[in-house]
Amino acid sequence: MEVGIAFDLKSDFSAHPDGPEDRFEEYDSEGTVGAIFHALESNGYRARRLGGGRRFVEEALRKPPDLVFNIAEGFGTRSREAHVPSVCEMLRIPYTHSDPLTCAVTLEKAEAKRVVASHGIPTPRFAVVERPEQAEDLPLSFPVISKPLWEGSSMGIRRTSRATDPASLAETVGRLVGDYGQPVLVEEFCSGPEFTVGILGDGRPEAIAVMEIVPRVDRPEEFVYSLEVKRNYKVEVEYRVPPGRPRELLRAVEDVALGAYRALGCRDVGRVDIRVGADGEPKFLEVNPLPGLNPVTSDIVILAGKAGMPYNDLIGKIVENARRRLSI
Ligand SMILES: Nc1ncnc2c1ncn2[C@@H]1O[C@H](COP(=O)(O)OP(=O)(O)OP(=O)(O)O)[C@@H](O)[C@H]1O
Ligand SMILES: [Mg+2]
Structure with missing residues (x-):
């Protein structure tokens, strides 16, 4: 079976020199694509690089693979993560990960929160603003x-994103609207511990593991898992x-994660971020239906490794889930 990898590289976007320094943070490195390529081959598949954008469309038309392994983040709009799955559906090429609707709704964080809340799952109170x-x-x-309404990888999220008064909030909102050209999600800050949960499957999804992200430098009640922290994670967290938390709390974290994953219709794999409130x-903070798959630095890879699931097995299981779902 030939599995074609759909991806967008940071280096693909060098023609867009303007904007904040983290504007390409969502995109992958050749190292990540190479690692997925080798993992697919080690699981017995023939791997092929398809790329993203126009090149992906041309490759998919020229010679459709048996399955697309999709990590393409897309470009430019709040529907960007739905681009590759939409093309796959239109061309009737089977693909891994979530469908276009789920990829679009989950990228728009307020829409995701509305869906999750309508299923009775707790999520911080919020507002969407466009002016300081x-x-x-x-x-x-x-x-x-406050955070950009439809970005990920901590784009726009810094230590200073936590605001304690309207004046500093207005400053952050002004910066975000200016830098990212989109509305801003303002959310009540949860001061308790932070967890991220890796999940595999659909219908009856299962958690790979719950991982706590413990700050080493910042005060826990003010901690933001920001861009600065993610880029310096070995020192900072x-x-x-x-x-090492009570079993009831961890069960509740897992329930919120699995409930949100199901409510949003995620498939094959995902990672849900959760934070405990003062209560x-x-x-629920957000779900990543295209979680980063860097073999060393990505949270879902780290948590899977600590839970005894090596990288190649994680990639193999994503494909197995898709194949089971698609009966191929
Ligand atoms: N309501 C909140 N209360 C406390 N901390 C929060 C809240 N929302 C976000 N954070 C902090 O900011 C971090 C980034 O937020 P979020 O996960 O929504 O952004 P992201 O850029 O989509 O993340 P990812 O890198 O996982 O794609 C969280 O991991 C958490 O530390
Ligand atoms: Mg997150």
């Missing part, structure tokens, strides 16, 4: 955190699998 002046009279309690309740 709106920071003055939001029906939210401080501290809050410790990853704990299993976390002690775990709350």
Whole structure:
């Protein structure tokens, strides 16, 4: 079986020199694509690089693979992560990971929160704003955190994204709107521990493991797993699998993660970020239906490794899930 990898590389976008320094943070490195290529081959598949954007469309038309392994983040809009799955559906090429609707809804963090909340799953109270002046009279309690409405990989999220008063919130909102050209999600800040949960499957998804992200430098109640921290993770955080927390709390974290994954219709693989509020309740922050798969630095790879699932097995299981779902 030939498995074609759909991906976007940071280096593909050098023709877009303007914007904030993290504007290509979502895109992959050749190292990640190479690691997936070798993992696919070690699982007995013939691997092929398809690339992203126009090149992906041309390759898919020229010689459709038996299955597309999709990690393409797409470019430019809140539907960018739905581009490759939409083309695959149109050309009737089977593909891994979630479908276009799920990829679009999950990238738009407020829409994802509305869906999840409608299923009775706790998520921090929030507002969507487009102008700094709106920071003055939001029906939210401080501290809050603000983030671009439809980005990932901590784009736009810094230590300073946590605001304790309307003036500093207005400053962050102004920066985000200016830098990313999109609305801003403002959310009540959860000061408790942070977890991320790796999940495999659909219908009846299962958690690979719950991993706690423990700050080594920042005060835990003010910690933001920001761009600065992710780029310097070896110094700034410790990853704990299993976390040394009460069993009931970990079960609640896993329930929120699996509930959100199901509510949003995720398939094959995903990673759900969760934070405990001041009330002690775990709350849904976001789900990543295309979680980073760098063999060394990506959270789902780290948590799988700590849970005894090597990289090649993780990639193999994503493909197996897709094949089972598609009966191919
Ligand atoms: N409501 C909140 N309360 C406390 N911390 C939060 C909240 N929202 C976000 N954070 C912090 O900011 C980090 C990044 O937020 P989020 O996961 O929404 O962004 P992202 O850029 O999509 O992340 P990823 O790198 O996982 O794609 C979280 O991991 C968490 O540390
Ligand atoms: Mg996240």
